[in-house]
Every structure is written in structure tokens, then in C-alpha cells.
Amino acid sequence: MTTHILVLVLLLALSAFFSGTETAFTSLSMIQIQQIKKRYRNRGALIERLHNQADTLLATVLIGNNLVNIGMSVISSELTIRLFGSTALGITTGVLTMAILVFGEIIPKQTAILNNAFICIHTVRIIYLLSIIFRPLIWLLSGLSRIISRLSPKNPRTHLTLDGILHMVKHAENIGILENYRTRMVKSIFRFNDVSVHAIMTHRTKVFSLPASLPISEALPLITEAGYSRIPVFGRDQEQILGIVLEKEVIRALNEPETTLKDLMMPPVVVPESWKIHRVFTKLKAERLNLAIVLDEYGGLAGVVTMEDLVEEIIGELYDENEEKEGSRVTRNASGWYTIQGDTPLHVLEDIVGIEFPHDRSIETIGGYLADLAEELPNPGTSIPTDAGTFIIDRISRKQILSVRFRPGTDADET
Incomplete structure (x- = not known):
């Protein structure tokens, strides 16, 4: 009986190994792979090879995991019948399923997401060896998979878009990988082809x-x-x-x-x-x-x-030794109000406050944006509410808006 229990624990550990390894490899990014290759040349090359052969990797892990789970089912059933008889098989099945779910799936996968590079580095040789051992089965499963894929309707391949790249940049800033000024710089580079x-x-x-x-x-x-x-x-x-x-x-x-x-x-x-x-x-x-x-x-x-x-x-702004430094086009006071020059490009304000202002492509400055909303040149003191917040006109000339104030949110009170 002790042997059966030890084997069950070993098989449960192997189930955790396969589940965690699968998650670690599939969550690994190309950037991480290149970093691993710089430090661990041989193992990095194996990781890249398996990562590029996703069908082989997944088939290896699934075959190993299923063999382990089948083994646990057989041994636990035999042990249950010996100790309690066949009437307790239902309870054993429930307990085993819960153990596999918690210790063989949830915990290993969560751990793998947090430590994917470490796990890949230390398991890649084992997975590669298993992929060679399981090659006949992998070949059979891959063949069946290709046949099914040919019979299934084809979906157009999704390509990485500019919006997708900018979303990744913003996410990198939110989680602390990129500093704010670097995010603005990346956005500006991509916008270089669009700004007139x-x-x-x-x-x-x-x-x-x-x-x-x-x-x-x-x-x-x-x-x-x-x-x-x-x-x-x-x-x-x-x-x-x-x-x-x-x-x-x-x-x-x-x-x-x-x-x-x-x-x-x-x-x-x-x-x-x-x-x-x-x-x-x-x-x-x-x-x-x-x-x-x-x-x-x-x-x-x-x-x-x-x-x-x-x-x-x-x-961003450059100054030379002969140039008097002017104040920023956009400044913020302690109460949360932004003071903005009317000729400030609209995209500059969007980057600073982190809000997009829907507008016609022909409108390029904050002054033009507000004049378009008001359908005229608004007078000083005019409040212009928007979904993003409230604008208040400060100064105008005969032909244009010179300065405005803005506070994000719909409940902006004038201060």
C-alpha cells in the first residue's frame, strides 16, 4: 500500500510538471527567448526550437500528462478496491479529480506564469528528450491534427497592427516596464507619418x-x-x-x-x-x-x-544656450486644472492627460478643437463640457483661442 501511495504522489508531481511546463513554454515571449539565448546558448536554442514547433511541444506535454493521469486513475482504483471495495470508487474518483485539478493544474500553471523563463531553462532538455521518445505518437497525432485542420474553415490570420503595438506600449507603461517619457517617445515615432x-x-x-x-x-x-x-x-x-x-x-x-x-x-x-x-x-x-x-x-x-x-x-522640447526657456504648453496646478496654450497640438494634450479627444482629422490644435465644438470663436470664460472633462476659455485674440483651462472628469468645478 505504501508503494501505491508513493507512486500516486510521484505521478501527481509529474502531472504538475507537465502542466506547468506547458504553461511556461506557451507564455514565453520572443524577447524572453532572446534573453535566455544570450545567457544559456544551448538551452536557449532548444527553447526557441520547441517554441517554434508548437505542435510538437503541445503533443509531447499532452501525451505525458495523459499517460500520468491514466496511471493515477489505474493505481488509485486498484488501491481503493483493495481497501474499501468497489463501492468507494466514486468517492476516490472525486478526490483524485480534485487533487489533479488543484495540485496538477491550478498551482503549477500559476507558478509557471510567474516563473516561465526559469522553468523553461531547467526543463527544456527533459521535454526535448521526451519529444524524441514520443515521436511516433506525435507524428500520428500531428497527422490527424493536420487532416482535421484542412477540413475546418480557415480564419484569416491576425496581423499585428499599429493600435496593437501602441496598446502594448501603454500596458508596458502601466506595469512599470516603460517610463512615461519613453512611452510618449514611442508613440511620437509611430505618429511621425501621420502628423502634418x-x-x-x-x-x-x-x-x-x-x-x-x-x-x-x-x-x-x-x-x-x-x-x-x-x-x-x-x-x-x-x-x-x-x-x-x-x-x-x-x-x-x-x-x-x-x-x-x-x-x-x-x-x-x-x-x-x-x-x-x-x-x-x-x-x-x-x-x-x-x-x-x-x-x-x-x-x-x-x-x-x-x-x-x-x-x-x-x-520633446529642446533648448540651446541662446534660447529662453518658455513654459510648457501644458501645465497643471495643485487643484487638477491644466492650463493649455491654444496652439498646442491636440495629440500632445492627449499624451499628457492620457485621454483621447474624438475629432475630425483636419483639426490639429486644442484651439481648433474647441472652436469646432463651439461652432464659433468662444468668448473668455466660456465653459465647454465634453465627455473627457471641462474646458474653460481663458484668452482669445480676434481670430484664435490663445489659452484655455481643462480639468478631466465630468464634475469639474471651476477654481
């Missing part, structure tokens, strides 16, 4: 430019005061950009005081405002320039965009 240059350019009303006829002796003090190294040069008016002048070229020509900006300017890179920023980036890189003139659909000046603007879309 209009969303990040400096609007023409804020562009610093100088007339082409201006002598460099008069231009240099203005350039120095403005703090820019590349200056658009215009002709008859500021809408007609003729070229770009570099500050260093102006300094080099100081010995020729009669020289004008027109004599020093280079042809500008011109792009339409409908271009996506990845396309502008490629063009500036090919031209080896750092500033492009952005034109609207009518050929008029829309604004300018720099290579720095494009890079900042990915890594």
Missing part, C-alpha cells in the same frame, strides 16, 4: 523675417536681438519669401557694409502645409538644411518649420 507640418510649424504671424534689401550692417543687430541663426528674407512683403540667410554668413560679410541680405541669401526649401512631417524631415535631410518655408494651398506663406521642430516631435 501645419501642426508643428511656426505660424506666419510669429515668423521673424527681414527685407532682402536690408544692408547687413543694419540687419546684424536685429538678427542678434532676435536670437535666430537662420532668417527668412522677403521681397515686396513678408508673404514673399525669397530665401534664407545664415547669421554666420552675415558676420563674415561685415567688412562689406554695402552688402545686402539678398546678396547672401540661399534658395529656400519650400513645402506645402499638407505634407506629413516625415516627408519634410527627409527633404531637409537630403538638402542638408535646417529650415523650410511652409506654403498654404493658395501659395501664400503659412509659416516655417525647422529640423529642431521635427526632432522635438519625438524627444
